[in-house]
Amino acid sequence: xxxxxxxxxxxxxxxxxAGLNIQPTITDFIRFPDNxxxxxxxxxxxxxxxxxxxxxxxxxxxxxxLQLLDACESAKKITVVIPYMGYARQDKKFKxxxxxxxxxxxxxxxAHNLEKVYTINLHEKSILNYFSCPAEDLDxxxxxxxxxxxxxxxRPLLIAPDKGVRAMVENMAAGLNLDWDxxxxxxxxxxxxxxxxxxxxxxxxxxxxxxDMIATGGTMxxxxxxxxxxxxxxxxxxxxxxxxxxxxVLRLSNAGVKxxxxxxxxxxxxxxxxxxxxxxxxxxx
Numbered sequence: 001x002x003x004x005x006x007x008x009x010x011x012x013x014x015x016x017x018a019g020l021n022i023q024p025t026i027t028d029f030i031r032f033p034d035n036x037x038x039x040x041x042x043x044x045x046x047x048x049x050x051x052x053x054x055x056x057x058x059x060x061x062x063x064x065x066l067q068l069l070d071a072c073e074s075a076k077k078i079t080v081v082i083p084y085m086g087y088a089r090q091d092k093k094f095k096x097x098x099x100x101x102x103x104x105x106x107x108x109x110x111a112h113n114l115e116k117v118y119t120i121n122l123h124e125k126s127i128l129n130y131f132s133c134p135a136e137d138l139d140x141x142x143x144x145x146x147x148x149x150x151x152x153x154x155r156p157l158l159i160a161p162d163k164g165v166r167a168m169v170e171n172m173a174a175g176l177n178l179d180w181d182x183x184x185x186x187x188x189x190x191x192x193x194x195x196x197x198x199x200x201x202x203x204x205x206x207x208x209x210x211x212d213m214i215a216t217g218g219t220m221x222x223x224x225x226x227x228x229x230x231x232x233x234x235x236x237x238x239x240x241x242x243x244x245x246x247x248x249v250l251r252l253s254n255a256g257v258k259x260x261x262x263x264x265x266x267x268x269x270x271x272x273x274x275x276x277x278x279x280x281x282x283x284x285x
Contacts (some may be wrong), residue, residue, distance in 0.1 A: 001044055001048070001049045001050075001051060001283075002018065002022075002043065002049070002050050002051070002075075003016055003017040003022060003024045003025060003051050003053065003070070004024070004025045004027055004041060004045075004050060004051065004052050004053070004068060005024055005027070005053045005060065006052065006053065006055075006064050006065055006068055007029045007054075007061070007064050008054055008055045008056075008057055008058075008266075008267065009053045009054050009055050009081075009083060009264075009267065010267070011119050011264060011267050012053055012083060012264045012265075012267065012274065012275065012276060012279075013053040015264075015276035016039065016051070016053060016081075016279050016280055016283070018229045018276075019176065019276050019277065019279075019280035020042070020280055020283065020284075022092025024140045025041060025043050025045075026041075026042040026043065027039060027040065027041050027068070027216050028040045028042060029064070031082055032239065035078065037063055037064055037067065039064060039068060039071060040071070040163045040262070041068070041071050041072070044186070045071075045072050045074060045075045046074040046139070047074070047075070047076045047207065048075050048076055049073040049075070049076055049077045049079075050072050050077065050078050050079070050082045051078075051079045051080075051081060051283060052065065052068050052069065052072065052078065052079070052081065052082040052270065053083070053152060053214050053279070054068065054080075054082065055082060055083045055084040055085075055142065055265055055266055055267075056082060056083075056084070056085055056086040056087075056105065057084055057086055057199045057243075057266055058086065059086075060209070061086070061110070062086060062105065064268075065080070065082075065109065066108065066109070068098065069109070069112045069114075071209065072111075072161045073112075073215060077115045078112065078113070078115060078238045079112050079114070079116050079117075079118070079283070080109060080114055080116075080117045080118070081117075081118045081119075081226075081279055082109070082117065082118070082119050082120075082251065083119070083120045083265035083266075083275060083279075084120070084215075084241050084265040085102075085105065085119050085122060085127070086105065086120075086268050087101040087102050087104070087105045088102050088105075088122055088123045088127055089102075089123050089124075090102055091103075091123065091124040091127050095263075096130075100130075102124075102127045103127075103130040106127065106130035106131045106135075107130065107132070109131070110131045110132040110224070113133075114133045115133065115134075116133060116134045116135065116136065117131050117133060117134070117135040117136075117242050118135070118136055118137075118138055118279065118282055119135070119136075119137045119138070120137065120138045120139075120140050120240065120263075120265050120275055120278070121138075121139060121140055121141065121168075121240040121241070121265075122137045122213050123212065123213075124135055127181065133281040136282065138275070138278045138279065138282055139171075139278070140240050140263050140265070140273075140278055141168050141169075141171060141172045141240065142171075143273050143274075143275065143277070143278070144174060144210065144238045144239075144240070144261060144263065144273055145158070145173065145175075145176050145178065145262060146174035146176070147176075147261060147273045148208050148236070149176055149178070152208070153203045153206035153208075153234075153236075154177060154204065154205060154206045154233055154234075155179075155200055155204070155206065156179075156205070156206050156207070156208060157178070157179045157180065157181065157201075157205050157206070157208070158172060158173050158178055158179070158180040158181075158208050158210055158228075159180065159181050159182065159183065159207055159208065159209050159223070160180070160181075160182040160183065160209075160210060160211075160212065160224050161182075161183050161209055161211055161219045161220065162182070162183060162184070163182060163184075163212075165182075165211055165212060166182045167210070168210070168212065169182070169210050172210065178186060179201075182278070184224055187221060194264070197244060199246075201231065201234045202227060202230050202231060203230070203231040203232075204231065204233050204237075205232060205233055206232070206233050206234045206236065207232045207233075207234070207235050207236070208229050208235075208236045208237070208238050208261070209223050209224070209227075209235065209236070209237045209238070210237075210238045211227070211238075211239050212239065212240050212241065213238065213239050213241035213242075213243050213260075214239045214241075214243060214245060214248060214252075214260070214262075215241060215243045215245050215248065216245055216248050216251070217244070217247075217248035217249075217251040217255075218251075220237045220255070220257070221251050221252060221254075221255040222251055224237075224252070224255040224256050224257055225256075228256055234258040235257055235258060236257065236258050236259050236260075236261060237252060237257050237259075237260050237261070238260075238261040239260075239261075239262050239263075240262070240263050241262070241264060241265050241266055242262035242263075242266050242268050242270050243270060244260075244268060244270070245268065246284075249270075261273060263275050264276075
């Protein structure tokens with residue numbers, strides 16, 4: 001098996017390779033003066049089982065994945081791991097003439113003859129049906145819960161910012177005997193949200209607000225102010241996908257967040273929790 005990491009997932013690919021006791025395959029990534037990308041796999045993959053690991057956070061990342069797939073055309077079997085799938089929130093048509101962008105991305109990737117596609121905590125599981133090969137969504141939420149427990153926090157409480165994440169947070173808490181709760185959130189527009197001021201048992205406790213992704217930080221910042229008013233000790237935020245656009249990190253810091261915990265589906269400074277263990281487990285099946 002050869003583990004090939006794309007430009008957006010190099011560290012994660014190395015961690016997966018280490019978990020399988022093999023060396024990651026070296027690949028060159030170059031950008032020409034006209035801004036076109038160039039990719040070259042430095043090892044022969046003919047007749048090999050290949051695993052491509054590449055998040056498609058940007059359009060350029062998607063192009064890089066397509067280039068890698070083309071470069072692996074002589075491989076015996078190709079498995080693709082997309083830790084963070086861009087356009088996954090555009091999963092249905094709301095107005096006439098709209099593209100279902102998640103479907104377009106899935107169709108583009110699986111235009112190649114793939115063995116299987118793995119994603120991690122997709123915004124909507126129904127997107128898996130858009131892939132023309134077997135596809136499976138892996139759950140990294142337990143990794144966050146385990147990491148939080150390892151920090152030795154004061155009577156930690158997990159909180160979901162809205163009902164959409166309730167099931168994930170409940171599942172995280174279940175196996176580790178953690179307490180959990182959920183906010184009632186109303187989104188007005190874009191990054192403008194209103195959180196219901198809800199009384200919770202948080203006096204003197206460390207609280208972790210958990211979401212599948214953090215983009216602008218608007219939801220989290222609103223929740224932090226409510227938790228502090230109710231006597232929380234320290235407030236942390238955690239997510240699977242640290243999109244963290246614009247001034248999200250500054251915004252959360254100013255709101256009083258103690259720390260941001262995230263996985264490496266998107267490789268950023270905050271990505272201290274690796275999803276490699278669940279990928280390795282899936283590849284070993």
